Amino acid sequence: MNGDKLKIALYWGAACGGCDVAVLDTDEFVLELAAEADILFWPIAVDGKYEDIRALPDGALDATLFSGAVRNAENEDVAHLLREKSQVLIALGSCSAFGGIPGLANAVTREEILERVYLDNPSIELGNRTVPRTRVPVNGTELELPAFYPRVWRLSDVVDVDYLVPGCPPAPERVQEVLAALVSGTLPPRGAVVGAAEKALCEECRRRKADKRVARFVRPWEIVPDPESCLLEQGLPCAGPATRGGCGARCPDINQACRGCYGPPPGVQDQGATLVGAWASVIEAKTVEEAETAFAGLPDVLGIAHRFTLPASLLQRSCR
């Protein structure tokens, strides 16, 4: 092993694996990366055990890319472990950066989730009362499962994080840029959001924009959007105005409203609240009834507006 080579790790917490796929989607670049750096740990692609990492001295890894949110004790333990062993810790993807899609589970409590998934679900065998527990006796020994936390956390809620790479998943070109900067040592000062733009998505969206007036929000199946003009003006709840740019406007380019996966623009703390404010600003309603009609096309405001950032919002989670 060449001592000058970078040592890096990739890990996934509560994630779908899409961020790992985004790394693989850099195509031949990932092979170049493997040539430039030793990937010591990467559950999806490289064989390796937690013990191998524990055996390393602190700070032995040059960098770790951690995708996924923190949902259970294992996610948190590994986060601490990798933090200790890494010079640079990068939260890769919106789950890790903001809580992401798994973070939407914060809209309900841990008990409600367990009830729904294991007890009160049509596909469950009648009479089955098996619910995951941290300790289970099996054939005389005791098995241990990671504790399922009452809520989802962002990576930065449990350990110090050096960089955020937003996106669900981050665009492969952006991932490649970040990895290239890592290899060449040209990452900006710690604390930055990297692999993204400094303005909201509308800036890079190619659609024609006018002053916005929305009579009524529509569900995606209700209209065939005009391909030239702004989708929000057509009543689709586009998250672009309150979403950091960087993806290249992937969704508007294929006639889909932005879902907000790149998180809030610089300086904005609560993407969902900001979005609701922006949407409320452009509806044409003069009375409460008109406002209700306008918003009837948004059946799940929390889910739509906070789709990727509920754990990072001012609300954070259900308090029932």
Place this chain on the structure above:
Amino acid sequence: MSRPPLPRIGVFVCNCGTNIARTVDCEEIACAAMEWPGVVVARAYKYMCSDPGQEMIAEEVREKRLDRVVVAACSPRMHEPTFRRALASSGLNPYLLEMANIREQCSWVHDDPRAATDKALALARAAVARVVRHEPLEKRFVPMNPATLVLGGGIAGMTAALQLADAGQPVTIVERADRLGGNVARIDLTAPHLDSARELLLGRLARVSMHPMISVLLRAELEQLEGYQGNFTADVAVEGASRRLEIGSVVVCTGYKEFDAARVEGLGYGRLPDVITSFELELMLKRGRIEMADGRTPRTVALVHCVGSRSEEYHGYCSRVCCMTALKYGHEVKSALPGAAVVDLYIDMHAFGKGCEDFYRKTAEIKTLFLMYGKNAPPVIRPAGPKDDCNLLITLDEKLSGEEIEVPADLVVLMVGMEPREDAGRVAQLVNISRDKDGWFIESHPKLDPVATTTDGIYIAGACQSPKDIPDSVAQARAAAARILAKVAKGKIEVDAIFAEVDAARCSGCRICGTMCPYGAIEYDEEQKSSRVVEASCKACGCCAAACPSLAVRARHFTDEQIFAQIEGVL
């Protein structure tokens, strides 16, 4: 690099005689304030806004080299300008002041002295925390283009144009029709003095067309208006060709149109040829012959008031000129056809104008039969039968007698009310002004600012603002001209130092803010693909700053940091 010096804040607590001191312990606030970071002097005084009070502030600013001032007194709406002047007189930028309202928000609304004093302390602390983050702001000036566009060349538009032009300022009248004069040109004599409308107009028409400072565009449409007060650009289409005008102000004088009498079915307008509108009678009067459809001379002429006005179904408002116009017709019919009878059907007789009550009395003297009908119960008109000795029969619930009666008539004149023109909504949008529930343009303040609008540089005059007679239309037109001349005399427009700014480095060009601005102060730059605030039009309402999802808009003097500091100061 040297550290910024600590702020030097003065806190001035006002007793307001006993208004504040009765409930709030002002001395306690002054004592406590001395302990707050940055405060170098804190004093309570009887009347802070009095000359000695202001002088005290100015003196302390000079002596203690204060760089921030907090006045805990009344509402800033009351005396913020006073204290800003006091700061300015001592050489301090006036925006380095913050007021804590311990009168309207404390002493006037609370009885418990302890609780009121605690609240006053919290507000004063918040003001101190906020004032530290104040920045010195400078007023700005933009040039004032002396030229005016008058939209609509009726009596109001011509009057405004003449007054401006007589003062030496250039005016362009943009008139849609092929001649000037508006609705007054359709009138024969005017109530209550029975002067000829034609003569009223002719003199003005001659002066307008000869005036070197007035240009008249007939068959012209305003297509677009851009810019802000003092600096508008108007695109006007004149018979198909487009013209661009640079102007500083706009007076909207687009007037009214008459109510469509056919909408009130029971009156038979459109079905019965001898039921006509007031304007149709005016035409007969101008031609000099009052006649029925078949050419015969009517023996009884009935006048029906309030057609389309003061009703639940059509317009709730009074059209203000119909009552006196009906009386005028009484006179004109009597003098043209001395033998004819005049029947006047009214709801209430509105004779409020100067000389109008006398006019009413005179009409009663010429033997007009006055009958009263109820609001929302208009008379019903039907053709008379072959045995009747008349052309039409009018049925009504007569309120004075309390009986349902039938009145014969040969000719019925409907006093149609006024309503906003069909395109009033489009005009309002073009010049960015609002309309009331009935569709009339809204003035800036119904009593104190009747010809200005919420958009600086746009004025309204005449019947486009609400139904009006000629004297009121003329008065408004002259008022609007005077307002403009006052600005032209200054030569430049002062822009308040408090306005919103867009940080182009943050703006994504999403255009959320554009719809939010009630004053049309936000422009979108197609080249830069970002929005910007026109300082001269911004009223610092803050809507855009609240709406911008990129935090790109900064409301000067109401920045997030200032407001958060204030909130933390209260907590």
